[in-house]
Amino acid sequence: MNIKTLLWLIAAAFYLSPALAESGITLEQPPKSLANWYKPVNKRQVWLHTMFRLRRSMLAIEDYANSGNAAGMTKWTQKLESDYLKIAEMVPEWQQRTKPELFTELSLAIQSDDTVTTKRVLKQIAKSCDNCHATYRPVVAALYRSPDYDEILVRKNATETQGFEDAMHQLPNSINRILIALEDKRSADAIQAAHRLTTQLNHLGQSCTECHKDNAPIIRIMGKPTQRRLDNLVQYLTQGQVKESQKLLGEIGVTVCARCHSIHRTLADLKGVLQP
Numbered sequence: 001m002n003i004k005t006l007l008w009l010i011a012a013a014f015y016l017s018p019a020l021a022e023s024g025i026t027l028e029q030p031p032k033s034l035a036n037w038y039k040p041v042n043k044r045q046v047w048l049h050t051m052f053r054l055r056r057s058m059l060a061i062e063d064y065a066n067s068g069n070a071a072g073m074t075k076w077t078q079k080l081e082s083d084y085l086k087i088a089e090m091v092p093e094w095q096q097r098t099k100p101e102l103f104t105e106l107s108l109a110i111q112s113d114d115t116v117t118t119k120r121v122l123k124q125i126a127k128s129c130d131n132c133h134a135t136y137r138p139v140v141a142a143l144y145r146s147p148d149y150d151e152i153l154v155r156k157n158a159t160e161t162q163g164f165e166d167a168m169h170q171l172p173n174s175i176n177r178i179l180i181a182l183e184d185k186r187s188a189d190a191i192q193a194a195h196r197l198t199t200q201l202n203h204l205g206q207s208c209t210e211c212h213k214d215n216a217p218i219i220r221i222m223g224k225p226t227q228r229r230l231d232n233l234v235q236y237l238t239q240g241q242v243k244e245s246q247k248l249l250g251e252i253g254v255t256v257c258a259r260c261h262s263i264h265r266t267l268a269d270l271k272g273v274l275q276p
């Protein structure tokens, strides 16, 4: 059997096997009440800040346990407990995922100077953190802390605007029309499509300020080098320089589209899957 046949058989086995066809990843949605502790319902990212405090308290207790500082341990255990109890207060559906009873044991261990038990209970608490994180952390970050493009409008022409996603759909069409016209030696059409791409990207660039108050990120992707490439593109197309035009389009694809996508689109796509 040659390697091609073997690969074909493996592919066919995957395709035909019902068990494998059904296999996939299932992600659990967090309870709806979590939304109360994030923007826009809340002014602050209350949930996340509670989490940061939990981690700080855990570290303080561990460090004081290692240096045998009972007062320090007691102080930070109170902080830890108070924040830990907030988990189920904020999201009652997650009560089962917390282990508040461990705090009685922790306080007793600290009072009786029992470092071994203190460390063991801390590990158990950390385990309850990890269990919840394994299921929910990435989903929650994508759902509540990734930028939202639904409200962003992009100029379409002198009088109209369009949604962000519609604007995105136009961009590959312009690039492909340039490439098709180049290949089929329709120079005037290629130039026209290049002008359209330039206009579309300028309009897109104006929408960045909806989220970026600072100019630096916008300049990184839409700045002078990009403007120069777009100008050169029209020039090369006009002079019939096919290879150079193709090369420039590739550069625009990487420095404009791919660079922006690596930050913005990956998360947006993930959020789209989670929140259809």
Ligand code: HEC
Binding pocket: 149, 150, 164, 165, 168, 169, 171, 172, 175, 204, 221, 252, 253, 256, 257, 258, 260, 261, 264, 265, 268, 269, 272
């Ligand atoms: C803000 C920086 C940014 C730039 C610059 C950018 N994109 Fe996008 N693009 C996005 C984001 C964000 C999404 C996901 C939008 C969503 O899901 O709401 C996206 C989605 C897309 C999609 C999928 C649309 C869909 O939902 O079906 C295509 C196609 C696309 N971009 C093409 C391009 C091309 C081609 C370029 C370059 C000429 C480009 N984009 C430049 C941010 C950008």
Ligand code: HEC
Binding pocket: 047, 048, 051, 052, 054, 055, 058, 084, 087, 094, 097, 098, 125, 126, 128, 129, 130, 132, 133, 136, 137, 138, 140, 141, 144, 145
């Ligand atoms: C019932 C669920 C649950 C429990 C229990 C829990 N967390 Fe979290 N934690 C989350 C979720 C959900 C996130 C994601 C929040 C986000 O990204 O906005 C998170 C995020 C975090 C983060 C932020 C991670 C980062 O670097 O961005 C820290 C730190 C953290 N948790 C610490 C803790 C500690 C310490 C404990 C235990 C003492 C704990 N958490 C218990 C649900 C939980």
Ligand code: HEC
Binding pocket: 147, 148, 149, 152, 204, 205, 207, 208, 209, 210, 211, 212, 216, 217, 218, 219, 220, 221, 222, 260, 263, 264
């Ligand atoms: C819906 C909101 C949103 C829009 C619209 C948006 N961005 Fe961003 N962008 C973000 C967020 C959030 C981050 C990550 C945090 C940060 O850096 O502010 C980011 C990060 C970046 C970064 C990397 C970090 C940095 O500061 O250099 C660049 C570059 C960038 N954006 C460029 C752009 C450009 C160019 C546009 C318009 C074509 C754009 N963004 C449109 C939300 C947005």
